[in-house]
Amino acid sequence: MDQATENRREFLKRASLAAxxxxxxxxxxxxxxxxxxxxxLSLIKKNAVQTNGEWNGAKDAPKDVSWRTVLSKDADKGxxxxxxxxxxxxxxxxxxxxxxxxxxxxxxxxxYGRNGEHRHGRYRGWLLTDAKGKYEFQTIKPAPxxxxxxxxHIHTTITTKTLKEDWIDNYLFEGDRxxxxxxxxxxxxxxxxxxxxxLEKDTGGIWRATRDIQLWSA
Numbered sequence: 001m002d003q004a005t006e007n008r009r010e011f012l013k014r015a016s017l018a019a020x021x022x023x024x025x026x027x028x029x030x031x032x033x034x035x036x037x038x039x040x041l042s043l044i045k046k047n048a049v050q051t052n053g054e055w056n057g058a059k060d061a062p063k064d065v066s067w068r069t070v071l072s073k074d075a076d077k078g079x080x081x082x083x084x085x086x087x088x089x090x091x092x093x094x095x096x097x098x099x100x101x102x103x104x105x106x107x108x109x110x111x112y113g114r115n116g117e118h119r120h121g122r123y124r125g126w127l128l129t130d131a132k133g134k135y136e137f138q139t140i141k142p143a144p145x146x147x148x149x150x151x152x153h154i155h156t157t158i159t160t161k162t163l164k165e166d167w168i169d170n171y172l173f174e175g176d177r178x179x180x181x182x183x184x185x186x187x188x189x190x191x192x193x194x195x196x197x198x199l200e201k202d203t204g205g206i207w208r209a210t211r212d213i214q215l216w217s218a
Contacts, residue, residue, distance in 0.1 A: 038063060041128070044100045049157075049165040056167075057102035057120070058159040067130040071103065071123045071139035078108040078140030081199065081207040083171065086133045086157075092192055092214045095133030098160065099215070102126055105142035105154040105171075120155075121185070141199075141207060144178055151178035158191070162218045169195040171211060190216070 041061060048059035072078070087096045104124035106112055112121035123142070127135045144152045153170035168191030172179055179196065187196055191213025199207040 001116060016172070018117055040098050041065065041100070042099070043161045044159050045163045047159050047161070049159075054119075056157050056165055057104070057124070057126070057159060058100055058165045061100055061102070061126040061128075062069075065126045065128045067127060067134055068136040069125045069127055069138075071105075071125045076140055078136065079139045080205070082136065082138045083197070083209050083211060083213045084134070084136035085213060086135060087129045087135065087213045087215065088192070090215050090217055095129075095131075096160070096215055097129055097131045097133055099129040099133070099135075099213075100126060100159040101129070101135055101150075101213075102157045102159070102165075103137060103139075103154055104153070105139070106145065108140065108143050109151075110143040110146045138206075141173070144176075148178065151176040151180070151183070158213065158215070160215070163215065164218075166190075169212065172196045173209075174198045 025191035027134060041063065046062060047060055049056055072080070087099045087101070088094060091094045102124075103126075104112070107114075107121060107123065113119045114121075118124065123139055127137060129135050139154075142152045142154060144150060151172055153172050155170060156166050156168050158168055159165040169187060170183075171187065171194055172183060172187075174196050184196070188194055193212045195211060197209035197211055199209050201207050
């Protein structure tokens with residue numbers, strides 16, 4: 001057997017072994033990345049906080065939490081709304097990755113949990129900012145409480161590996177006559193930037209707005 005034939009056989013043998021090993025390598029890498037993500041979330045959830053004996057929301061974050069989520073279903077009544085933004089570090093300029101955001105709001109009649117639902121209602125969810133600090137969620141526009149004492153809003157908590165879970169200013173919507181003077185005066189005090197959003201409808205009929213968030217010192 002000549003040297004060229006032997007070298008070709010050795011090459012084909014090595015290529016065959018590599019083809020078998022490559023998917024295994026990818027799976028190992030995927031598992032490693034998933035493990036790292038789980039580790040980050042585990043560290044964050046250690047900073048979950050209770051209020052009046054009940055967990056606020058961070059503790060219930062699922063393992064597959066992403067930088068974007070959908071809180072509503074296509075069949076749900078109400079006006080669709082998409083909100084996006086960037087979470088920044090304390091300087092208000094540097095993007096903050098791996099920030100856990102918990103959100104919940106009322107339905108179109110102004111109620112939270114009904115008929116055995118979670119006390120925060122059906123419109124609740126979690127986001128974990130990406131490497132650029134980005135987040136995005138789609139839902140329906142919430143309604144004020146039935147007694148019309150408070151403006152329509154979205155409750156939000158922020159949790160990181162170094163920050164205990166804490167509430168930031170509610171998402172509010174410009175044009176709501178129920179927004180109080182106090183809410184306008186304190187807007188941005190917790191969470192930075194302006195939480196009173198100006199919604200604009202896109203060509204698909206979805207209300208859109210942007211809210212950036214600024215972290216605070218631990």
